[in-house]
Amino acid sequence: MPSTSADPTQTPEWRTLEQHRDQLLSLPMKQLFENDPTRADRYFIEAAGLSLDFSKNRLNGDILEGLMALARVCGLDEQRSALLSGERVNKTEDRPALHTALRKPADHSVLVNGQDVVAEVHATLNRMERFVSGIAEHAIVGYSGKAFTDIVSIGIGGSYLGPRLVCEALKPFQQTGIRCHFVANIDGTDICETLQQVDPETTLFLIQSKSFRTRETLENSKVARQWFVEQCGDHDAVARHFMAVTANVAAAEEFGIDEKQVFPMWDWVGGRYSLWSAIGLPIALTIGMANFRALLAGAHAMDEHFAEAPLDQNLPVVMAMLSIWYNDFWQAGTHAVIPYDEYLQSLPDYLQQLDMESNGKGVTAQGQPVSTDTGPVIWGGTGSNGQHAYHQLIHQGTRLIPVDFIIPLKTHNPVARHHADLFANCLSQSQAMMAGKSLTEARSELADEGLSTSEIDRLAPHKVIPGNKPSNTLIMEKVTPETLGALIALYEHRTFVQGAIWGINSFDQWGVELGKQLGKKILPQLTGEQDVQADSDSSTHHLIRMFRSANDL
Numbered sequence: 001m002p003s004t005s006a007d008p009t010q011t012p013e014w015r016t017l018e019q020h021r022d023q024l025l026s027l028p029m030k031q032l033f034e035n036d037p038t039r040a041d042r043y044f045i046e047a048a049g050l051s052l053d054f055s056k057n058r059l060n061g062d063i064l065e066g067l068m069a070l071a072r073v074c075g076l077d078e079q080r081s082a083l084l085s086g087e088r089v090n091k092t093e094d095r096p097a098l099h100t101a102l103r104k105p106a107d108h109s110v111l112v113n114g115q116d117v118v119a120e121v122h123a124t125l126n127r128m129e130r131f132v133s134g135i136a137e138h139a140i141v142g143y144s145g146k147a148f149t150d151i152v153s154i155g156i157g158g159s160y161l162g163p164r165l166v167c168e169a170l171k172p173f174q175q176t177g178i179r180c181h182f183v184a185n186i187d188g189t190d191i192c193e194t195l196q197q198v199d200p201e202t203t204l205f206l207i208q209s210k211s212f213r214t215r216e217t218l219e220n221s222k223v224a225r226q227w228f229v230e231q232c233g234d235h236d237a238v239a240r241h242f243m244a245v246t247a248n249v250a251a252a253e254e255f256g257i258d259e260k261q262v263f264p265m266w267d268w269v270g271g272r273y274s275l276w277s278a279i280g281l282p283i284a285l286t287i288g289m290a291n292f293r294a295l296l297a298g299a300h301a302m303d304e305h306f307a308e309a310p311l312d313q314n315l316p317v318v319m320a321m322l323s324i325w326y327n328d329f330w331q332a333g334t335h336a337v338i339p340y341d342e343y344l345q346s347l348p349d350y351l352q353q354l355d356m357e358s359n360g361k362g363v364t365a366q367g368q369p370v371s372t373d374t375g376p377v378i379w380g381g382t383g384s385n386g387q388h389a390y391h392q393l394i395h396q397g398t399r400l401i402p403v404d405f406i407i408p409l410k411t412h413n414p415v416a417r418h419h420a421d422l423f424a425n426c427l428s429q430s431q432a433m434m435a436g437k438s439l440t441e442a443r444s445e446l447a448d449e450g451l452s453t454s455e456i457d458r459l460a461p462h463k464v465i466p467g468n469k470p471s472n473t474l475i476m477e478k479v480t481p482e483t484l485g486a487l488i489a490l491y492e493h494r495t496f497v498q499g500a501i502w503g504i505n506s507f508d509q510w511g512v513e514l515g516k517q518l519g520k521k522i523l524p525q526l527t528g529e530q531d532v533q534a535d536s537d538s539s540t541h542h543l544i545r546m547f548r549s550a551n552d553l
């Protein structure tokens, strides 16, 4: 009987998978490929413009079946329905997590408290569309009558990482000529460097904060506003140049932004799932609304696949269960995401928040300690650069690091043979990870180079690559609004499925609060508004004193 609260490690399905793991120890992937010439066809899924080759995994038919049986016994079907239908799956904040409603077509509906949220979503999309064309057609202009040329988006976390990723990834689709700058960090360098690049007459500031309480965002917005008023000498001009996207309209108004200049957010959208909402305005303002809608359509196509495809042919489910497999049965601990596409360079940063903030949890949704490892460390960077840096550890280090390789079949920048070269690099990495190089192969290579037996004895052990390292290869024809939307939605659902198996709440983030609370106590001690408090630990105390002395306080 499926359950959403059972300890997954106590199920027979978990024990079966442990047995499969033990049996597989003597059967490396290389052997699995040799035994089954159809392996690549069998472990391949296509959905929403994406293709997943997951044949280079420590996997056979029994294990795939076993992983799906585990998903079923953990109540994945029920939990997925609860998510998609708008149940209050975020129990600690008593909210639904309805990012999927943000990309539903207008003729769909999802009710929250009796209200159809899809209608609200489309009303906001239409308002965004009017705004974007108003800016592009110069019906909306700055205080001196000049057209806007730059946007400064001020926000952090989910109000930053998604829009930045998409703006960068879809650079070839830019239409409006508007430059978008992102300011996130409370490090003053971020806002100062940005303000040096823009002209107050032609710059629109977009304050992006679901809560409108985030310190970094509010402090950076105050600096931007002060700079703007100093530059143009007219406080009234702020109204034309500052807008907000928030669920806290009252706080935005208190900041001095007119209600009419506020785009809505809803409490049923988590910050890290919000790029599809008006938080995506930097995207829409640069690539145009038609492309923004295409991004939503791509995500919706993935949502439909996630909702309907059988579990073992379901892209997010298969990727999530493979991640559980390595994380919990092989103690992998980390997971690398390596896009072979410069435009996707911010994907690892984005996925760090999505996955690690969602699944970095130590208690179940019922408040009991979890019985197995939860979210792995997510990391990565673009290929081929990483091959000349950290891939060494993937190939010959002692840790098991599953990798997602992501690569488009076609490039936006055909030059010389670069794209084939890039593709060759990507394939060579997954092949090297899977096949490795045996001692015999290493010895025979050295012999071919004419080395003496003693030299071969000395060098060969260093040249052995163990292989049997798992990877997925995710392919799309090209990075487009549609395929990017599908890719991001895929990872959102993958994150959810893992949380569902572990029985945790993937939609809260209480762990980030303690630092904020402590920071509030420390700040006045650093600025001299308060004396250094004797009650803090000696390390913090000492470091506060160092800061004060360096800054003559």
Ligand SMILES: O=P(O)(O)OC[C@H]1O[C@H](O)[C@H](O)[C@@H](O)[C@@H]1O
Binding pocket: 156, 157, 158, 159, 208, 209, 210, 211, 212, 213, 214, 217, 271, 272, 357, 509, 512
């Ligand atoms: O959009 P905001 O309310 O300003 O929140 C910005 C970010 O800050 C918080 O501390 C959370 O860790 C993030 O999940 C959130 O996205």
